[in-house]
Amino acid sequence: MQFSREAYPAKVTTATRGYSVFVQTAAFWHTAPHRQHTRDIGIRPQFKSSRAARWHSAALGYTLLSYLLGWAGLLAGNAWLFLPAAVLLGHSLVIAAYMIHECAHNTVFKQNRHNAALGTALSWLCGACYGRYEDIRYKHFRHHVDNDDVVWFDYEAFFRSHPRVYAVTRGLEWCYVPAHDYLMHALMMFSAFIIPQRRDQRGRNITVLALRLTALAALLWWQPLAFAGYVLAYTLMIIVLRFMDGIQHDYPYHLRLFSDEVSEHKGDAEWEQLHTFSNVISWRYEWPNWLVLNFGYHNAHHAKPTTPWFELPTLHRTLFGHDPDTVVRLRPQLQMYHRYRGYRIFHDAPGLSPKEGRDFLQAAQRAELTGGNAASFLTAF
Numbered sequence: 001m002q003f004s005r006e007a008y009p010a011k012v013t014t015a016t017r018g019y020s021v022f023v024q025t026a027a028f029w030h031t032a033p034h035r036q037h038t039r040d041i042g043i044r045p046q047f048k049s050s051r052a053a054r055w056h057s058a059a060l061g062y063t064l065l066s067y068l069l070g071w072a073g074l075l076a077g078n079a080w081l082f083l084p085a086a087v088l089l090g091h092s093l094v095i096a097a098y099m100i101h102e103c104a105h106n107t108v109f110k111q112n113r114h115n116a117a118l119g120t121a122l123s124w125l126c127g128a129c130y131g132r133y134e135d136i137r138y139k140h141f142r143h144h145v146d147n148d149d150v151v152w153f154d155y156e157a158f159f160r161s162h163p164r165v166y167a168v169t170r171g172l173e174w175c176y177v178p179a180h181d182y183l184m185h186a187l188m189m190f191s192a193f194i195i196p197q198r199r200d201q202r203g204r205n206i207t208v209l210a211l212r213l214t215a216l217a218a219l220l221w222w223q224p225l226a227f228a229g230y231v232l233a234y235t236l237m238i239i240v241l242r243f244m245d246g247i248q249h250d251y252p253y254h255l256r257l258f259s260d261e262v263s264e265h266k267g268d269a270e271w272e273q274l275h276t277f278s279n280v281i282s283w284r285y286e287w288p289n290w291l292v293l294n295f296g297y298h299n300a301h302h303a304k305p306t307t308p309w310f311e312l313p314t315l316h317r318t319l320f321g322h323d324p325d326t327v328v329r330l331r332p333q334l335q336m337y338h339r340y341r342g343y344r345i346f347h348d349a350p351g352l353s354p355k356e357g358r359d360f361l362q363a364a365q366r367a368e369l370t371g372g373n374a375a376s377f378l379t380a381f
Contacts, residue, residue: 045114048107048308055310056108059095059293066092067125074229086229090236091291096125097241098293098309101377104137107308127234128378130189130208131201135380139257143377144305146263147272149253152195152381153187155180155374159345166345173373174342180373181238188379195381197258240292241378243337246344246371247328248298250275250360257381269303274357276302277364278316278327286313299326325365332367340370347372 047053066088073085099108103119106112120133128136142150159166172179192198192205220227256263265271280296282288289296297312300319307315320326343349347370355363363369 043111045109045111045118048110051310052108052308055308056099056102059099059309063092063095063099063122063125067096070233071226074226075223077223077225079225082225082229086232087236089229090233090240093126093233093237094240094291095293096122097128097237097378098295100126100128100133100136101140101295102293102309104140104377105305107306123378126237126378127185127212128188129212130205131191131198131380132204135198136377139380140377142257144302145266146256147251147265147268147275148256148263149249149251149375150256150263151253152197152255152257153184154255155184156346170342170345173344176341178235178238178242178373180345181242181376181379184374184376184379185238187381191381238376241376242373243333244279244292244295245375246337246373247279247333247364247369248277248375250277250356272302273299275360277361279333279364280327281330283324283327283329289313296327328361328364332365335367336364336369336371339367343370344373 047056070085070089070092073081074089076085100119100122102108103115103122106115108118109115116133116137119137120129123129123133123136139150142148159169169179169183187194189209190205192201216227216230219230254261254263276299278297278299280289281291293309294312295301295309297316300307300312300316303319304315316326340349340352347354349370352368352370355369360369
């Protein structure tokens with residue numbers, strides 16, 4: 001499978017006018033450091049279809065509106081607005097994150113660089129901008145092409161060599177605090193100083209750290225309640241993303257992100273589907289799945305990764321039929337998330353044995369799996 005950066009001819013359409021300035025500005029910052037496509041920045045982005053224009057515009061419009069309203073509610077300093085504003089802001093970050101995923105698969109605009117520009121801009125909303133957008137895209141494509149979870153950071157080895165950190169992390173996880181993913185996002189903030197292969201990004205890393213930490217420090221000094229609301233919103237984003245990621249595959253991670261080692265299952269579509277699982281929010285109604293841009297239809301996504309989010313339910317039923325036994329419903333997902341919250345790092349819950357393939361799906365449907373942490377596409381290492 002080849003992933004080309006080649007651009008397609010663009011035309012100006014009414015549907016894209018509202019996003020043209022936003023995306024063109026992001027395109028400048030995305031491409032200028034690499035001196036690529038600078039002569040074409042003035043070309044306005046064109047959605048892939050009129051249907052894509054409607055659905056993606058709705059998702060982006062909701063993201064921006066809820067982001068602004070969330071911040072307005074937090075900055076109002078009203079205790080009654082604190083929780084709804086934090087939840088609204090948190091959900092805007094969730095949708096922004098899943099739109100980054102759409103951009104990575106080039107489902108939004110016809111030209112790849114416009115998808116990259118939008119993905120780069122959205123990464124600033126999600127706090128995933130310390131490294132390059134291309135790092136997110138590259139690692140995620142390796143996941144699809146290699147049929148593997150390719151990583152650089154061996155968190156199991158880290159926790160084994162730091163037992164006190166593990167004890168604290170597990171204790172916080174038991175209290176529903178996503179400490180494991182906090183660690184991953186903290187590493188992301190300093191990735192250019194931790195990952196040798198990304199040392200060339202240190203200048204960018206310092207600049208982004210300075211900007212974001214200064215803004216957060218100012219917010220903490222000026223509006224402590226709003227700062228707390230942002231922390232809550234960011235935590236909500238982390239929890240939702242890892243809840244959805246937790247049982248979508250049954251294979252372990254491998255330390256191959258910066259190596260040429262080839263996965264033994266690369267290109268094996270049958271194996272890929274056998275070890276990929278769909279965890280929907282609702283099988284009966286489609287609209288609840290919009291809360292995560294249909295990310296739970298994961299088998300359909302892996303069968304055809306260029307399918308946009310709004311077509312995944314139909315694709316799932318076309319490929320796998322209308323049998324609810326092809327998915328994991330919400331109730332067992334919630335039961336597993338609660339019951340095994342202290343065991344997701346090493347998958348060492350008493351009474352559970354490792355499962356694969358069809359056995360994994362059936363165990364998930366019975367709520368007899370630990371699930372996993374730290375699989376977010378935002379943490380590109």
